[in-house]
Amino acid sequence: AQRVTQPEKLLSVFKGAPVELKCNYSYSGSPELFWYVQYSRQRLQLLLRHISRESIKGFTADLNKGETSFHLKKPFAQEEDSAMYYCALVEFGNEKLTFGTGTRLTIIP
């Protein structure tokens, strides 16, 4: 069974400080991992996915298979980054997207 763990329910960071949202997964195969974000009063939307190796809004995430992690990072937090962040996984041959429990990020001005 696949499982996604986000250990921090709440995270507060000062504006301009680095941000790291943790995500660990348990899956024996080759996973595909995503970060989704939900801003206040907006729909859940895709932030980035590991296969794209892209940087969106200054955020990056590297898949570390040895540590089974997919942490989300940003070097300098901005106030508009305050939101709910979900890590999610799809396993090979399966169409189900499994979410972690989410981390609410608050940027302190």
Added chain:
Amino acid sequence: DGGITQSPKYLFRKEGQNVTLSCEQNLNHDAMYWYRQDPGQGLRLIYYSQIVNDFQKGDIAEGYSVSREKKESFPLTVTSAQKNPTAFYLCASKPGVGRNYGYTFGSGTRLTVV
């Protein structure tokens, strides 16, 4: 304006009644999904459908039913058998089978049992 439309935004139901949540998409997506969002539990998959007239149970299907008679529509019925139906329900879709597609989400329906 393309996207997913969920209606209604807020829904109240009396105990013992069935209620149906609507999800419509005009994105021509093949796959559609229903998730339930509860505080502290993230999103949990209820049902999903990869093609018209076919659907599969997710992780918490008990007390729910779905249909997929049209590509654009994937309604979810919360039956009286669902023991804790008060929650926020999200519908999603993606273009087709395959892991590289991102999901598009609706704006959700908040169901309250009174």
